[in-house]
Amino acid sequence: MRDRLLLLIFAAAAIAAAAVLPTPTAGQARSTAQMPDLQGIWQVSDTSLAYNVEPHTATYGVPAGQGAIADTPNKMIPYLPAAAARRQDNFKNRAALDPINQCFKPGVPRITYLHFPFQIIQTPTQVTFVYEYIHNTRNIYLNRKEHLDGLDFWNGDSIGRYEGNTLVVDAADFNDQTWLDASGNHHSEALKVQERYTRTDPNTITYEVTLTDPKVYSRPWKMSMLLYRHREPNFRILEYECHAYAEDAERAK
Amino acid sequence: MSATPTLKTLKGQSSGEQKEIQMKNGLLGSIIAMAAGVAIVSLVSVPIAGQGGQPAPAQEGRGGRGAAGGRGGAPAGPPAGPVKRLPDGKPDLNGYWAGGPGGLANIRTAITEVGGQPAPQNPAERIPYQPAAAAKAEANQKNMFEEPELHCFLSGVPSQTYRQFGFQIIQTPGYMLTVNEFMGAVRHIPTDGRPHIPENIKLFNGDSVGHWEGDTLVVETTNNNDRTWLDNYGNAHSDALIVLEKWTPVDANNIQYEATLTDPKTYTAPFKIAGTYRRAQLNDPTYEQMEFACIEGNQDIHHYTEAAGGKAKEAPLAHPPGTEVAPGAGRGGRGRGGAGGPPQGPPRQ
Numbered sequence: 108m109r110d111r112l113l114l115l116i117f118a119a120a121a122i123a124a125a126a127v128l129p130t131p132t133a134g135q136a137r138s139t140a141q142m143p144d145l146q147g148i149w150q151v152s153d154t155s156l157a158y159n160v161e162p163h164t165a166t167y168g169v170p171a172g173q174g175a176i177a178d179t180p181n182k183m184i185p186y187l188p189a190a191a192a193r194r195q196d197n198f199k200n201r202a203a204l205d206p207i208n209q210c211f212k213p214g215v216p217r218i219t220y221l222h223f224p225f226q227i228i229q230t231p232t233q234v235t236f237v238y239e240y241i242h243n244t245r246n247i248y249l250n251r252k253e254h255l256d257g258l259d260f261w262n263g264d265s266i267g268r269y270e271g272n273t274l275v276v277d278a279a280d281f282n283d284q285t286w287l288d289a290s291g292n293h294h295s296e297a298l299k300v301q302e303r304y305t306r307t308d309p310n311t312i313t314y315e316v317t318l319t320d321p322k323v324y325s326r327p328w329k330m331s332m333l334l335y336r337h338r339e340p341n342f343r344i345l346e347y348e349c350h351a352y353a354e355d356a357e358r359a360k
Numbered sequence: 361m362s363a364t365p366t367l368k369t370l371k372g373q374s375s376g377e378q379k380e381i382q383m384k385n386g387l388l389g390s391i392i393a394m395a396a397g398v399a400i401v402s403l404v405s406v407p408i409a410g411q412g413g414q415p416a417p418a419q420e421g422r423g424g425r426g427a428a429g430g431r432g433g434a435p436a437g438p439p440a441g442p443v444k445r446l447p448d449g450k451p452d453l454n455g456y457w458a459g460g461p462g463g464l465a466n467i468r469t470a471i472t473e474v475g476g477q478p479a480p481q482n483p484a485e486r487i488p489y490q491p492a493a494a495a496k497a498e499a500n501q502k503n504m505f506e507e508p509e510l511h512c513f514l515s516g517v518p519s520q521t522y523r524q525f526g527f528q529i530i531q532t533p534g535y536m537l538t539v540n541e542f543m544g545a546v547r548h549i550p551t552d553g554r555p556h557i558p559e560n561i562k563l564f565n566g567d568s569v570g571h572w573e574g575d576t577l578v579v580e581t582t583n584n585n586d587r588t589w590l591d592n593y594g595n596a597h598s599d600a601l602i603v604l605e606k607w608t609p610v611d612a613n614n615i616q617y618e619a620t621l622t623d624p625k626t627y628t629a630p631f632k633i634a635g636t637y638r639r640a641q642l643n644d645p646t647y648e649q650m651e652f653a654c655i656e657g658n659q660d661i662h663h664y665t666e667a668a669g670g671k672a673k674e675a676p677l678a679h680p681p682g683t684e685v686a687p688g689a690g691r692g693g694r695g696r697g698g699a700g701g702p703p704q705g706p707p708r709q
Contacts, residue, residue, distance in 0.1 A: 146532070209655070210655055211653075211655065211656050212651075212653060212656060228530055228532055228535065228537060229532070230454060230530060230531075230532065233530075235530050235537065235539070237537065237539075237546055237548075242514065242543075242544060242545060242546045243544070244539055244544050244546055246539075246648065246649065248648065251646075251648075258650075260651045260653075261651060261653050261656065262651060284656070341554045341555065341557075343548060343550065343554075343557065343567075344548060345557075345561065345563065346514075346563045346564060346565070348513065348514065348564055350511070350512055350655045351511070351513055351564070351587070354511060
């Protein structure tokens with residue numbers, strides 16, 4: 108009799124707990140009520156990063172910056188020797204070589220700290236980032252656990268999960284065509300990127316991104332920067348259709 | 361850019377592009393459409409191995425015209441359950457959609473009303489052009505180098521929504537996004553009651569604001585630039601264009617769609633297009649849109665001779681010796697299929 112009573116009490120407690128504290132079972136999508144809410148329009152405030160993610164002095168048209176690198180002693184990118192030389196060459200020829208000057212897709216993480224806002228929209232199965240820069244879109248799939256085999260993308264293939272208050276994004280399958288900034292910092296097609304988006308107050312996201320690329324860097328390294336919420340009334344993503352304007356400029360010559 | 365093929369096929373990935381059966385509007389068309397409905401849905405759902413999508417290799421300047429387009433609207437799928445709803449009771453339109461009013465090849469085929477009256481029987485009479493605008497549309501047909509998609513431009517409203525490969529609706533309370541695989545294009549449709557942006561901002565995809573009237577999403581799009589076409593045939597508009605769309609889900613898998621186009625600088629009267637969007641990829645729960653890197657791999661644009669408005673001195677050989685190229689090869693994500701030269705043969709009615 109007592110055992111049955113205990114069983115009943117346990118069952119009732121379990122039912123009550125499930126009603127009060129819904130938790131997703133393994134493989135089930137969280138409802139949007141259970142996710143950390145990252146929705147809104149965001150932008151990096153440190154404009155120096157788009158030019159150069161390493162610490163640098165100002166030059167004409169380029170503001171100085173302390174860079175975003177968080178975990179190397181001199182705050183510089185830990186390049187392998189050949190890659191360091193290539194970086195210097197990229198810098199010297201950046202006007203001709205920077206893919207953004209042809210209005211190409213910027214890749215990840217450069218797309219985050221361009222001088223343009225982006226919007227985050229969350230559903231139970233995906234997080235969608237919509238960037239004003241040439242309407243680039245990244246779908247972060249929450250239900251897929253493995254990267255796509257045998258494809259390469261400009262902006263990579265992103266799969267994500269929530270860890271507590273953080274959206275963790277693993278991006279891979281990059282091509283080698285994008286840069287990290289306008290100064291020639293680069294990567295190979297072996298690049299893997301892990302991003303961590305954590306909203307630390309109603310209007311700020313801490314963005315940390317770890318880059319791993321054994322063909323280019325001597326070890327994984329991390330950048331950290333802040334994303335600020337756009338709170339201007341009726342702020343919305345507009346358009347920057349770079350290639351259209353480039354064509355206009357060409358035709359006007 | 362060098363044309364090193366990097367595109368590989370994703371095994372088992374279903375193609376975004378569906379074949380549409382060309383149908384005339386009318387009773388016969390409806391009967392045939394209903395009978396064929398099941399067959400069409402089966403076609404849509406079968407994973408197509410390989411690249412799928414555009415028939416012409418990306419590097420070919422003279423490939424066939426990519427879009428399947430349609431004559432008349434896309435037939436609705438098999439009967440589905442009731443309209444899905446979000447917790448707040450509004451219809452839940454999240455998911456992948458395809459079909460629509462057709463008209464991609466020539467918007468005349470999608471026009472149902474002109475000036476509030478049923479559209480003329482003769483398709484040639486359906487667009488109520490002002491004379492100067494009619495001349496411009498004719499000129500566009502002969503100047504395919506100006507086709508916006510050749511330049512990787514966004515397609516504008518409403519044609520953005522019926523471009524090839526379908527689109528995904530991502531909907532949250534107060535905000536809706538449509539994302540096309542084609543061009544990776546995006547439409548922002550806030551439903552939070554905000555006003556339009558100031559009028560001297562001109563956008564390829566305009567500025568859309570939406571609100572619900574019962575189960576109908578009413579979307580008004582203003583702030584359009586004049587750089588997009590309504591179809592692949594050269595029917596264009598001015599920056600005075602205003603588009604009023606009504607999206608009415610009628611069951612879980614079908615949205616009745618209509619769009620009224622008003623442009624006092626181009627047309628003598630407003631006209632309406634209509635069709636049905638239906639859920640796509642229902643049999644493929646792993647379906648995802650692929651990245652579309654247009655400008656990065658745009659080879660077509662260099663193949664237009666001066667006679668066609670481009671810059672090439674002479675037409676390139678299809679395959680100069682030693683330069684055989686794998687079909688569909690392109691850099692980065694899905695390459696863009698051939699826009700080809702001017703349309704061959706008489707316009708499709």
